[in-house]
Amino acid sequence: MEKKFVRETRCFKVARVFPTDVNNHDTLFGGKLMSYIDDIASISASKLCRASAVTASTDSVDFLQPIRQTDSVSLESFVTYTGRTSMEIFVKVIREDLLSGERKIAATSFLTFVALGEDNRPMEVPQIVPETEEEKKLFETADERALMRKHRRAESKKFADYLLTTYPWE
Numbered sequence: 763m764e765k766k767f768v769r770e771t772r773c774f775k776v777a778r779v780f781p782t783d784v785n786n787h788d789t790l791f792g793g794k795l796m797s798y799i800d801d802i803a804s805i806s807a808s809k810l811c812r813a814s815a816v817t818a819s820t821d822s823v824d825f826l827q828p829i830r831q832t833d834s835v836s837l838e839s840f841v842t843y844t845g846r847t848s849m850e851i852f853v854k855v856i857r858e859d860l861l862s863g864e865r866k867i868a869a870t871s872f873l874t875f876v877a878l879g880e881d882n883r884p885m886e887v888p889q890i891v892p893e894t895e896e897e898k899k900l901f902e903t904a905d906e907r908a909l910m911r912k913h914r915r916a917e918s919k920k921f922a923d924y925l926l927t928t929y930p931w932e
């Protein structure tokens with residue numbers, strides 16, 4: 763089985779916060795940040811599998827700090843763990859006050875992507891090899907997160923069975 767280093771999947775993105783990107787509190791709109799997160803994570807996933815990859819789930823997005831128009835927003839993503847056909851991606855969001863240089867972790871997120879073959883079915887992905895302390899820590903704790911996801915997926919499927927697909931006006 764092919765192996766790749768975590769560093770081969772690492773991506774960075776730095777952006778300004780424009781007036782059209784903010785909410786009523788003048789801080790970065792959560793949906794905008796979630797879109798950045800999904801976007802960069804999908805690139806890390808593709809760098810690993812070199813195939814089409816879809817988002818299977820987002821564990822959560824923890825918004826730890828507001829991001830203001832005087833800040834830059836930086837995102838870093840990399841593959842932290844791989845299953846047979848799935849890839850766990852970690853995204854770290856840093857806000858930097860452009861006037862003082864102060865940096866804070868503004869958000870973190872774990873996402874799972876699945877590689878799809880030409881038949882649109884899940885296909886095997888290369889294994890990931892961690893090197894740095896941070897990468898190793900995330901790799902070692904991934905089994906536990908994968909188990910939680912497995913339970914949640916089963917619960918979500920049961921839950922979906924109860925839900926109606928009729929529209930309110932029908």
Ligand SMILES: CC(C)(COP(=O)(O)OP(=O)(O)OC[C@H]1O[C@@H](n2cnc3c(N)ncnc32)[C@H](O)[C@@H]1OP(=O)(O)O)[C@@H](O)C(=O)NCCC(=O)NCCS
Nearest residue numbers: 816817818819844845846847848849874876884911912915
């Ligand atoms: C994700 C998807 C491809 C999985 O297909 P499937 O036929 O159910 O495949 P499987 O049950 O064999 O699962 C394949 C892998 O995905 C993982 N997986 C599937 N759903 C998952 C979820 N909700 N969370 C985490 N992992 C998930 C499985 O654990 C398995 O991992 P492994 O091969 O590493 O062990 C399918 O559910 C899908 O197409 N979903 C929609 C994706 C999409 O459109 N995303 C864009 C969002 S708008």
